[in-house]
Amino acid sequence: MPDSEYRDIRQLNIFSQMTDEHFTSLMRGAYIQNFPAQIELITEGEPSDFLHIILSGSVDLFSCWNGRDSSLAVVRPISTFILAATIRDAPYLMSARTLEKSRIVLLPSQDVRAIFELDSDFARAIVTELAQCYRAVIKTQKDLKLRTSLERLANYLLRMQKRSGGGATFELDFEKRLLASVLGMTPENLSRAFKGLQPYGVTVNGTLISIHNQADIERFAKPNPLIDDLSS
Amino acid sequence: MPDSEYRDIRQLNIFSQMTDEHFTSLMRGAYIQNFPAQIELITEGEPSDFLHIILSGSVDLFSCWNGRDSSLAVVRPISTFILAATIRDAPYLMSARTLEKSRIVLLPSQDVRAIFELDSDFARAIVTELAQCYRAVIKTQKDLKLRTSLERLANYLLRMQKRSGGGATFELDFEKRLLASVLGMTPENLSRAFKGLQPYGVTVNGTLISIHNQADIERFAKPNPLIDDLSS
DNA sequence: TCATAATATTGACATATATCAATCCATTTC
DNA sequence: GAAATGGATTGATATATGTCAATATTATGA
Missing domain, CATH: 2.60.120.10 (Jelly Rolls)
Structure with missing residues (x-):
């Protein structure tokens, strides 16, 4: 080694x-x-x-x-x-x-x-x-147990955004099929969930996520340190 | 003390x-x-x-x-x-x-x-x-993540049965409203889930559960030590 | 014991999610 | 570059689960 x-x-x-x-x-x-x-x-x-x-x-x-x-x-x-x-x-x-x-x-x-x-x-x-x-x-x-799949996705995206520096765009770090499974949903549903976040200013292009309106998506996702803070 | x-x-x-x-x-x-x-x-x-x-x-x-x-x-x-x-x-x-x-x-x-x-x-x-x-x-x-609510209930009942000695009848040890929440469903759904287990020989009378056909319910529940064994 | 409150059940309905099939798209492989 | 592969998306539909309202049942306290 x-x-x-x-x-x-x-x-x-x-x-x-x-x-x-x-x-x-x-x-x-x-x-x-x-x-x-x-x-x-x-x-x-x-x-x-x-x-x-x-x-x-x-x-x-x-x-x-x-x-x-x-x-x-x-x-x-x-x-x-x-x-x-x-x-x-x-x-x-x-x-x-x-x-x-x-x-x-x-x-x-x-x-x-x-x-x-x-x-x-x-x-x-x-x-x-x-x-x-x-x-x-x-x-x-x-x-x-406390969130719908749409809410889980929204909060997941906010966590990833934070982890990748906090900018308006960032990349998913594994394929969507796997992400769906991690989030507890089917790939089909994940596709629809991404569409469901469009009204809150989230767009997807392949693995590239763009958050056009930070306040909007946060108002929807309601991230909470007791669920979403990876450390502590 | x-x-x-x-x-x-x-x-x-x-x-x-x-x-x-x-x-x-x-x-x-x-x-x-x-x-x-x-x-x-x-x-x-x-x-x-x-x-x-x-x-x-x-x-x-x-x-x-x-x-x-x-x-x-x-x-x-x-x-x-x-x-x-x-x-x-x-x-x-x-x-x-x-x-x-x-x-x-x-x-x-x-x-x-x-x-x-x-x-x-x-x-x-x-x-x-x-x-x-x-x-x-x-x-x-x-x-x-791997089971439906009906399957979670069935396996929960089998775990409780084991814990209370393994007999055909046993008592739930807290109210159904709480059980529903622990199992990740609504109280209404829990009621229906109990009904859904009747075809497998499970009956409920208040807090008293009767398992009339052990093989039937186990065939449905498919308990697995890597999920259901409380110890180990 | 009755009156009251809380829980449990049921039915009707709405929503969320899964499934299946078809198609699209990107990537790989020859 | 064409074919083949696998993932992603979409639409149609089925199933699972949640919600609301009404009623039944059980527990509780005066």
Whole structure:
């Protein structure tokens, strides 16, 4: 593994406070791999053998039941995923597949749990991380239960706008079919939802979104930090 | 606080491994109170001043947005709630209200965080707890996104049946209006959903549920441990 | 015990969302 | 560059779910 990647991983909140010795020991057991697009990295229900770290590319976390499937989240660099399953030594609740060519680090779950027992700063960092993940899912659940699909789309666009600098135009960062699934709707409905936002000054051209009237769309979307603030 | 309650709290997973000294110190700062029904204990958005422990009664965790509201969970004894907000020193994401007369312990969040820094066994116990909470919410999200309301109800009934011993009849443990909100539907729709399960051998009489044909309802509900197992 | 209030149910209807089929459009592949 | 592929859009329609109003049922308190 190149030094720059090693340092990038070290700077993740979850690893930044642990001792050098423990970090080195964790990394010694790491596998690093480049995966092509559309590879299933993880299948729900299987034992959680590895904690994953995504260094480049993007990964879709999804789940299937009774012939249906739904995307729960898209993970981007640099972050870990499947932490809770690793810690609890429990089966994966979601499957994961690469959306594009992606570089992934695999840390054996056993090693992670062993260091977790040894290094209490690592344990505390995991607490903080899990608490944040938990709160993120609660926010998603509120989004799903309290909002219509049109409202979810409007707020999603405002979050993306903020994340990409706040300008009037920005790009969607994955295809609409996937976005529909993340937002809990069908692709057809997403198309119609985009049309439904036109009266509020939102236009779409391929993956390019333009917000012509910020006040209008915000008045409709009513974004709320307790649902839409990604941090905190 | 009576000794028996003190011991009950001590036996919660999150507290059972910490030193006596730290536990005693935590409990010294605790407030214990009996609340009547329908008291709002917590309001979303406010700073998380206390970690709550419910000793008796029941508490509804809910959230509001744009004039709508939805119940996210019902908490029963003996357990803690609002752990993630306490740990992150972040605002509550949900409100909480007593559903009936309830006995609640309030632990100042500052104290919890202080002991969290001192006692690494406590920190590790919190990791385990948060990982479980996280996985529980992910399961709920899968339930919401992958199932229709009829399927959610069917699986909910199967979970309750299991929890109450597995017999053919059992009681709902809160009113249907609340159940509807927890399941993400309206009370009217819940009524119709109960009717919709009759062809699968489910009958309802007030709060008493009877499952006349276990195989039939299971064939319809298709329960899945990755969604419906409360533990793991 | 009755009176009152709250919850639950039902029916009629409106809206939201999904499904299916056809077409359009962009991209890839040869 | 033409064909082929897969995603995106559109229209027609079906289904699921929500809303409103009326009534029934249950719980509550004087």
